Amino acid sequence: MRLKTIAAFCSAAVLSVGGAWLAAGWIEARSAEVVNSKLIDGQHDWTSVTTDGLLVALGGEAPDEATRFRVVSAVGTVVDPDRIVDNMDVKPRERIEAPRFSVEMLRNGEGVSLIGLIPPMDEGEGIAAQLGDIAKGAQITDLLETANYPVPENWVEALEFSIEALRDLERSKISVSASQVEITAISDSPESKRRIEAQLARNVPSGVRLVLDISAPRPVITPFTLRFTLDAEGQASFDACSADTEDSKTRILRAASLTGTIESPDCAIGLGVPSPNWTKAVEVAMAGLKDMGGGSLTFSDADITMVALDTTSQGTFDRVVGEVDAALPDVFSMHAVLPEKVVVDGTGAEAAIEFVATRSPEGLVQLRGRLPDDSTEQIVGSFARAQFGTANVYLATRDDSSLPQNWSVRVLAALEALGSLESGSAVVQKDYVEIRGVSGEKTASDTISRTLADKLGEAENFEVNVRYDVMLDTTLNIPTPEECVSRINQILNASKIVFEPSSSEITEDAGRTIDKIAEIAKQCERVRMEIGGYTDSQGREEMNAALSQKRADAVRAALQGRRVLTGSITAKGYGETDPIADNDTAEGREANRRIEFKLLTDARAAATDKPEAETETPSE
Template sequence: MRLSSSIIVFSVYVTAAAAAVLVASFAAEAIERFSTHSISKALEEGEFDWVHVSSDGLQVRLSGTAPTEADRFRALSVAGSIVDAHRAIDRMEVQAGAEIAAPRFSVEILRNGDGISLIGLIPTGTNRDQVVTKIEEIADGTHVTDMLESADHPVPEGWESALSFGLDALGSLPRSKISVDADLVAITAISNSAAEREQLEANLLQRVPDGLEVMLDISAPRPVITPFTLRYLINDGVGSFDACSADSQTTIDQILTAARASGLQGDAECVIGLGNPSPKWGSAVAIGVKALAEIGGGSITFSDADVTLVALDTTPQALFDRVAGELETDLPDVFSLHAVLPDPVEIDGTGEGQGPPEFVATRSPEGLIQLRGRLTDERVRSAVESYARARFGMDQVYAATRLDAELPDGWPVRVLAALEALAELNHGSIVVQPDFVEVRGTTGHPEARANISRILSEKLGEAENFGVEVTYEETLDPIAALPTTEECVDGINAVLAETKITFAPGAATIAAGAGRTLDKIADIMRDCQDVKMEIAGHTDSQGREIMNQNLSQGRAEAVLSALMARRVLTSNLEAKGYGESTPIADNDTEEGREANRRIEFTLILPEEEPTEEAESATPTAVANETEATATGTDDEQN
């Protein structure tokens, strides 16, 4: 009986234990499913879609590849917020980091009147010292601010040619900002005129290396014209401008239409600028030109809003009065008219004649200034002579004036204004009378007539009866007279034909006696800084070929350095040694070897332009080197 009871009890315990195990198993599975689901949902909401969640009993395994270590840590933190941290087993990996990318190399260069500043990052493979030396050469004594940094990464393809072009452009642009990248050079600059802008753009675009993108933004700002001046004359039915200012092309068209209707022949140039006193400037000028034609000739001058009509001294009084009255009525309100019917003008030109009192000044082609005629008193004479010496040079002025206390009011102002006008001439004369000022001469400044008219119209006020007979000669123009590329090389050729460059035997040291020749070449090259030339070194065939090659390269570089020492801008010069490879004479004779030992200056033409005919016609300046007789090795003979 007891045994039966014990069996029953044991069976009950076994059944209970089995039930407990079964319940625990179901509970553990429920916990695993809940944990996995909850963690997966939380990670999904946190956009950790790269995490894979699995369970092993009460433990939760997190696997997958995290983009970064921070992402791995955040995913583990999300899981730890749902289950105990010790139950979250980290099986996650972190994606391998990408290699550090090379930095973007670039240089910003700013140039103005105060100097040059450069900032940026360049590769260590770029010769920094060479870049700074070239910048200092371009700066020509002004301050250079160097804020360049360098990084040890490979030099990008195209970087060196882009930087070289940027520095080359900098030499031509005194006011500019140049941004250099490996595949792009952006240039922002200011030119003095539209013509200069076009020339700069053409020159720069010709020199762009293959594969380099260039962005040019060269502006030619409108000048501020003060006073805003226009002067139109009619003589014998033919019209001409001494000065023409306008605020737009539309205004120019309006002015020229009126001028052509009144006798203007051929083309005329008007300067577009700022400073016009009224939006009706063009209309006012057209009305004035028409009135001048109606009275048959003379001049009309607009100086800001002041208008002076000077008729011919033969104009009938009644006609003059009618036209002047109508013009005063027709001009826009802002303009005021001063009309003059002059007495006949007699020019004696000596300052000593029996006609009206005169002051005369002349300027010779050599720059000598002579002052003659009448001045009011000693104080005025001292002021006039001091002004002339300050303007033209202390030793350039000869004064032989006399005093006349009866001269009209405003005489000193008329004399000083005329002397200021004389400064616009290379040579010529001025004659000052009470009612007339005449300026005659020759100039190399294309804007001289307009400048003289502007000076006299501003300084003379209502007494603006003056004449300007000024001729422009291109040979006197310092810009137009600059030599062409061929003339540059021909000039060097003439110097070298007269005196040869010499070197020490077997060395790249320039002999002391060649200094004068290099000075002359440097003088020529200051007007030829935009001309690309190669300085080529050549030897004869004596000695080893590699030694001759090195010697010729050293000699070409020595000439380049000598020109740089003479403050010649050498950015457009290249030194290259050719050794014995290009003889021009027989190396079997002493005379032939002497001819083959030479330095050549040769034009570098743009790659797209040279042809076989052009290359054969390239001007070359040759210097046959005079060598001292040496008894050493064959290399010394080279």
């Protein structure tokens, strides 16, 4: 009996345990099924679900804390919250990127407007405060917002550059970021446009890209002038060219190219065209000049002068002149000249019937040759002194009462033309005027041709041979030789060129200094300079001299590698000579290890070795 009871109890225990195990398994499976269904419905399928008896463990990586909380809450609606075990991780928050700082600055007659996002600035140093002096009582609309994030590289330099640009540009819009400054502005004239573009390009900070859109109104051209020459070999050139539209310019340049070989032709577009048929008249006259075999063609408004070559036959001259005159549009009238052979003496000597004015590069003007009488000499002298300066004029002319009646007008016109040159000469003869020289103005030939065409009337047989020299162009603000060396040494004073110890290898940080020097050196490629290398007094004197030479050579090579023409730059090592500080201290020795740039005068250049050719490799 007792055994049966024990067996019954054991059977009941087994059945209870088995039933409990089956029930727990069913509960686990059912819980997992219900929870997974709920998570899928809520689009949280990234969550993993594991069950352990009555416990429901949630795993996986939640995108953020709010999503993790929503998952726990959702699961709590289908199972008892006390049964939930939260094993979920939260995805690390990504670092919030700093915003892009930028400013839009707009200036016009009504005031200044500012809009954008900038780093915090100290009180009183804001952009609006800095621009207060240029507003001149007009309103400054400040819509700037600030964000407390690190200031990006080049931001301060770009902003300072833009503020200075806004001071100079009364009608402009400037967009500023740390990497780029975009300037849209209106200038008063084409010359002002060139000056502004050159000045901005020179002052833009290193590492900042400059985008310019400077517009200029079309100039009023008066008289509306075109001066075209064609020699016997088919070489053509413009001394002056005017057009009223882009289409007119294209047609005129095409007509010029059909007459002969012409290099880099250009034509100014402006207001003041005397007739809608200007372009047609130019095309007809150019075709006639080619048919004649060469010569010169001058348009001054609706008046045309065609001067043939002195080798042209009378028959050809008469035929071409008749055909051109018949084909010209109404309004235009032509005067044609078949000149005698012109011989220019250019000295104003006794035998030559001519007046000669010369202007040296230093500005000294000499007037020689013939004038009609003493009163004309006084007029010419007064005009020259007013034009070139009293102390710069030397007058050595003689009277000749047989000169043509319009001689004085021709002389004064030639002197006015000479005033457009930095140096050159003007020769006046009875039927011919010649202007030759160098100018820093791109439009000097146009200006001179327009002056002569306006002053000389129908007797317009003249020649203009003017060379443009970019180094003389004042609108480009090209530095003088002294300024070149001074600016380079200012850079070196702020950040010296450093080399690896006992080596001529330039350090990486010093490369940025050489980048800045190269920008200036490219504007000073004609300036004769010397790169001087110096060391401290430690070590043998011979070794220091050799090391300083290698370092000077390395700087020259680095500039050459940055596309600087170094033909006018020499490199010389001075070793431990000429110290600028005490070699007994570490600070003094550091100061003495240096690179200096010096301007080579004629005397110093004669004592300096000839610069190496561009293709040679400097010493290592």
